[in-house]
Amino acid sequence: MAHSQTATVIGLGSMGWGAALSLLRAGFEVKGVDIRPDVLTRFTAEGGAAFASPAAGGESDVVFVFVVNSDQAKAVLFGETGAVATARPGTVFLLCVTMAPSATKEIAQKLLDAGMQVIDAPVSGGHLKALTGEITVMASGPDAAFDAAGRALEAVSAKVFRLGTEIGLGSKVKMINQLLAGVHIAATAEALTLAAGAGLDLKTVHDVISVSAGSSWMFENRGPHIVDGDYTPRSAVNIFVKDLGIVTQEAGQQGGTTPLSAAALALFQEAAGAGLGLEDDAAVAKVLAARSGVRLPGME
Structure with missing residues (x-):
């Protein structure tokens, strides 16, 4: 990366x-790709170069893939206007998508066959830490790829866990993280719905639990969404339908049992079926509230 910052x-x-903003702050020339014109306009205003397709962006030293799922990842990489079409051999692709480990391996192999370098690099930390360049990266891949992408990874993250050279290890660790994240969101929704039904002030309950043994990062982060009745999507219900689906599917293939994940997945699926799929993932509280005859802030 010493010779270039793209x-x-x-x-x-x-x-x-x-x-993308963290890379800009670090002095990289950053090409942002999205299908939403308004987002591209905003990115141009921030000083980036905006493109409606990966191929249109041309060559870069590193390519971060932050789409929603494996199907989208395949499309933006290998589709007619995908990134591989205009990438030069040796480009480092960082697969930041939460995917089943088997899907990650499949995509990585196609990239390797095309002459590219790959890091399995799912991330965590939420949108606020992403904005400050402090996400956590659960990464695996060859040393040469890490050497080439080191400055870029440093720009976007507070911590990069190098889990080994085997592609798929990062995705496996992210799967475990998402198991806990999804279960904790469901537990947060259940706890605050119960508190509302008991006639407690939700903000007070959140303040107390946040500094007590029952807290979790998700309780502290998602709890205010329920307290304020603000379900603007930072991460949507549909994301955890996908992610907990990966957890339960992979567990089943290994002969494992994940009863808490299955219960949380059923709750997210019910919320999606009720038309809440694009709302913030904390909106699963609305399902529990409806079942309990409880009115939460933000509910009609």
Whole structure:
């Protein structure tokens, strides 16, 4: 990377947007790719170069992929206007998408066959840490790829866990993280719905639990969404339908059992079925409230 400072970020959602801005602050020439014209306009205003397709962006030294799922990842990489079409051999692709490990391996192999370098690099930390360049990266891949992408990874993250050279290890660790994240969001929704039903002030309950043994990062982060009745999507219900689906599917293939994940997945699926799929993932509280005859802030 000493010879160049060019990075492409495909997918300017909550995490990709923050990563792109962090790269800009670090002095990279950043090409942002998204299908939403308004987002591209905003990115241009921030000093980035905006493109409606990965191929249009041309060559970069590193390419971060921040789309939603494996199907989108395949499309933006290998589709007619995908990134591989205009990438030069040796480009480092960082797969930041939460995917089943088997899907990550499949995509990585196609990139390797095309002459590219790959890092399995799912991320965590939320949109606020993405904005400040402090996400956590759960990464695996060859040393040469890490050497080439080191400055870019440093720009977007507070911590990079190098889990080994095997592609798929990062995705496996992210799967475990998402198991806990999804269960904790469901537990947060259940706890605050119960508190509301008991006639307690939700803000007070949140303040107390946040400094007590029952807290979790998700309780502290998502709890205010329920307290304020603000379900603007930072991460949507549909994301955890996908992610907990990966957890339960992979567990089943390994002969494992994940009863808490299955219960949380059913709750997210019910919320999606009720038309809440694009709302903030904390909106699962609305399902529990409806079942309990409880009115939460933000509910009609």
